[in-house]
Amino acid sequence: GENVEQHPSTLSVQEGDSAVIKCTYSDSASNYFPWYKQELGKRPQLIIDIRSNVGEKKDQRIAVTLNKTAKHFSLHITETQPEDSAVYFCAASTPRYGGGGFKTIFGAGTRLFVKA
Amino acid sequence: IAGITQAPTSQILAAGRRMTLRCTQDMRHNAMYWYRQDLGLGLRLIHYSNTAGTTGKGEVPDGYSVSRANTDDFPLTLASAVPSQTSVYFCASSPSGANVLTFGAGSRLTVL
Numbered sequence: 745g746e747n748v749e750q751h752p753s754t755l756s757v758q759e760g761d762s763a764v765i766k767c768t769y770s771d772s773a774s775n776y777f778p779w780y781k782q783e784l785g786k787r788p789q790l791i792i793d794i795r796s797n798v799g800e801k802k803d804q805r806i807a808v809t810l811n812k813t814a815k816h817f818s819l820h821i822t823e824t825q826p827e828d829s830a831v832y833f834c835a836a837s838t839p840r841y842g843g844g845g846f847k848t849i850f851g852a853g854t855r856l857f858v859k860a
Numbered sequence: 861i862a863g864i865t866q867a868p869t870s871q872i873l874a875a876g877r878r879m880t881l882r883c884t885q886d887m888r889h890n891a892m893y894w895y896r897q898d899l900g901l902g903l904r905l906i907h908y909s910n911t912a913g914t915t916g917k918g919e920v921p922d923g924y925s926v927s928r929a930n931t932d933d934f935p936l937t938l939a940s941a942v943p944s945q946t947s948v949y950f951c952a953s954s955p956s957g958a959n960v961l962t963f964g965a966g967s968r969l970t971v972l
Binding site for chain 2: 750753776778786787788789790793833835837840844845846847848849850851852853
């Protein structure tokens, strides 16, 4: 079945350094790739997303890149701050043909620690 | 405040008991979802509903059932809870034609 692999599972960086989280997906029909941030005890919240017709998207300190040929997408956080510490989930979303709607598969998550 | 409300926030349940987790949204989103979150496994889809009156199975549907009588409500029922259903359950919704998910605050369920 379809799956999304996410690496690394844990990432520790010094404040001010960059952090990169990588994901690969298996379903070539996937056309939407969101990233969610989940702080401890809170709900996942969308921080950035990218659609399959775009190769890169940036929003202040965060950026996402997509390589559809390789089925690979990445999250880049620059100038990390302690408040960036959280679990980050990538996901791949695919239209459900015939049944309508979308199917979104999540990666297992990356726990990011930013040391002050 | 528009959003998704889940109840209960937390529950401890004896194995074999029936439990319903409630989810209500006021954003008039057509699609609703139930995910479970387990350490190291991310978020896995249990059941979904593209519109009121329809439901479908996700990745891990066994032991769970859902109903969608109207647009706003999407309850998840465990007919006979087992310890492996100990998890944090998140309800989510998305508007028609879009796959951007909005999550509820989650329900932590412990089955003993």
